[in-house]
Amino acid sequence: MKRGRSRRSLLAGLGAAAVGLSFTGLEGCSTKAPIGRNGEEAKLNVYNWDNYTGETTLADFKAATGVAVKMSLFSTNDELFSKLRSGNPGFDVIVPSNEYVTRMRISDMLTPLDLDKIPNRKNILPAFLNPDFDPGRHYSMPYTWLCQGIGYRKSKVDGVPDSWKWVMESDRYKGRIGLFSEADDLIELGAKYLGHSVRDIPYEMVDRIADMYIRQKPNVKIFHTDNGQDLLLSGDIDIVMDYNGDIARVMDEDPDLDFVVPKEGSILNSDCLCIPKGAPRPDNAHQFINFLLDAKNGAEIASTILYPTPNGAALALMPASYRDNPVIFPPADAIAKCEYAAFEGLKRAQFYDETLTRIFAS
């Protein structure tokens, strides 16, 4: 029998907020907005990644519906998860990645979507309609997809570094290498390099991957926290694990940069639009999601953020410079070798995290 009370009831009972995590009182500090036609306040709190909407998206939405969007930003999925863990502080729409859709769904943190209110889901490419992290798309709508790979500075690297070897197991670019700092990405890409799937990695292989990174550490300049593209652009590093969209954006500023999906294959991610449990304005949230999935709005977003869009109708409106960009849309044979990672239980996540601590501490 369980002796203690669960954390939730404990917190609820005491009415106390736990440890240094900040719980923004979104509701308390803002003035009342006018009531819209659907009976909800004409406002919406969106919790999103930085630089992840089109330049006019929010203004367009306000013009179309009268609903003012207040955007808050997170920089990692963990941040999103820990903010909503103790209850929703007032967000209506959130943008978790695929693995975190699973985490939040099994933790009962998401509201099922009312698909009738999202007619624009017809625009979504069939390949994105039935992912294994949300069969039938009852909790999430695809917003972008991403591919991990290697970003590099052409003039500082020999040829195309089309293998993970150059960042994981080689001293050729000593002191100029940037790796991800997230445990699951590092270990899953390591498995990919060793010829294994990114799922069900045997624990002894995880140890082998850890040893490989420990040996590689003297050659690594930095384990970056989603700012690899900036470090590449500033010249701090010349070769980096990163996302295709991030590199596509800095390539606009510096034509000496490029991106490749290594020949061993890589990881695909998908950022999704979800409505968290306890969202104060679910109808506005549905309207917003439907608005983002519209062809024209989707194209506006894609042309700003330069991530691949899962929105077929939006894609059709995009210029060839986007559609045929080999960084935004890596070649089909490269994508064929890529996989989506999955959340495989808390035990495994904690084991990966401890492995990362071991890599860092040694």
Place this chain on the structure above:
Amino acid sequence: MDESWKRAKGVFAAVGIPPVFWLAAFFLIPMAIIWAYSFGENKNLVEISVNGTFANYAHAITPLYIGIIFKSFWYAVVTTALCLIVGFPVAVAITFASDKTKTWLLLLIMLPFWTNLLIRTYALMAVLRNEGFINQFLSLLWDGVSHLTALAGHPLPPFQPLPLLHNTFAVIFGLVYVQLPFMVLPLYAALDRLDRSLLEASLDLGAGHLTTFARVVTPLAMPGIVSGVVVTLIPSVGAYLTPDLLGGPSSLMIANIIERQFKTADNWPFGSALSFLLMYMTFLAIAVQAIVARNRRAAASEAAS
């Protein structure tokens, strides 16, 4: 007259209850929750059952984590030592400065507190980066020298920036920078109270400046040194922001590992256990220090009688 506050119980309670409530609600209860978590386990991603297990502590004392805790202590000890070496002359200089200068010098020591730690740390990054101010300055010097040697037919190889950021050096440098005021202020407080005639007596009676410093100033400043060391050492052990922003992967300190348990690893029980392990060690260190100090005082008063 000075007993009157004891009789005015109502006033006393009115004044006393808000801070007691504050302490209980925002310090003791959250700490108790974290303490309880340290004896719990994850039921799933978001729920923790407190079932009295010691597994988290058993896990926390495995070599991996003990190693990181000791490394953090080592960084803190080095930081404290450097603060003492740098801070003592500064404190002495302030003490012996004229009253007007003293105010200005103290203001300079306090000035950093008016700026947020995060902003100061980012500023430090701008100084230490590869393209930072130090490296830019060195690069200019290097190029200048290279021009000169080129005249003699031997140009220098191109300038390689010094690796000043994202390593252990940067962490220690940042910690010293942040903690220095906390060392200088108690040292100054102790030195300022010091009776100048004792120094004159020491010098008159034939002790040199060094001997006077070592055998008169230092013992008299000891309370200031001890409190300076304590207020520098303890926050340094738990430093989070500095190693996070300035350090590389090898210079992670225990607070960064604890942060990851709460944010990335979703392992609040283990993070709680690590936090409390650190706290037990700090309490132990303070207790040992208090006992040593008491014994020394007892011995001194015995010798005096």
